[in-house]
Amino acid sequence: MEQELLLELKQNDRNAQRKVYERMAGKLYSVCRRYLKNDEDIEEVLADTFYKIFTKINQLHQPDIFEAWARKITVNECLQKLRATKKLHISLEENHVSFTDTTIENVSFEKDILSLLNFLPEGCRAIFNLFAIEGYPHKEIAVMLSISEGTSKSQLNFARKKLQELLVNQNI
Template sequence: MERKLLLECQRNDRNAQRKVYEKMAGRLYAVCRRYLKNDEDIEEVLADTFYKIFTKIDQLQNPETFEAWARKIAVNECLQKLRTNKVMFISLEENFSHSSDGTAENISFEKDIMSLLSFLPEGCRAIFNLFAIEGYPHKEIATMLSISEGTSKSQLNFARKKLQELLVNQNI
């Protein structure tokens, strides 16, 4: 992100904020989509994310890290939404069903994987995203979600197994 544009955002320049929003909205929406299923929740979290970005942008020390900083805010807002919604982690013995709409054939592998993530319960999906995509260690995930480190590990294992099953069933 351009240093000048970020400085203008620090001065509450609405045009600069709009430009930053236009550049980042799609990327941050994709981050939120990995954690949340409901479009209304995603839109709410995205709005909260941009509010936090623009009200705390003066805390950004290095403009080169803006995108990572913004993504971290989005992840934290998603986790807060999951906590607010009191997402329960599933029992490892619990089974859940899924249905295929058959649209996976002509879309990219990444979209296939992202659509498969939507079949995971929100708690498992959050842990999978935090560990496999965002790179957080289990200890930090446990702290972020107020769960034990063992729960984080077992939910990640459960998510991986379910994703493997879904991949086999989708022939991806």
């Protein structure tokens, strides 16, 4: 994001807000889509995200990390929405399932895998997104979701197993 645009954003310039929205809405929508299924929830979270971006922009002291900062706000808003609607249920049905990471790495259609995330339970999907896509370590995920680190690890394994089954069933 250009420094000048961020300065205008810090001055509550509506034109700058519109430009930032136009540039970031698609990217942040994709982040929301990985966590939430319902379009109304996604739009609500996206609106809350941009409200926070625009009202908290003065807290951003490193303009070169704007996109990462905006993504983090989006992830936090998605998790907050899941908690508020009690959809962030962590299932402990299956623990410690082995999975080879090469299965997903060999798939050339990232879009297909991301669409398969919709078939995972909310809690598993959130943990998979936080770990595999956003890059958070299990310790941070545990704190963010108020679960144990072991639960985070087992849910990641559960999500990987389910994704592997879906990949086989879909012949991807």
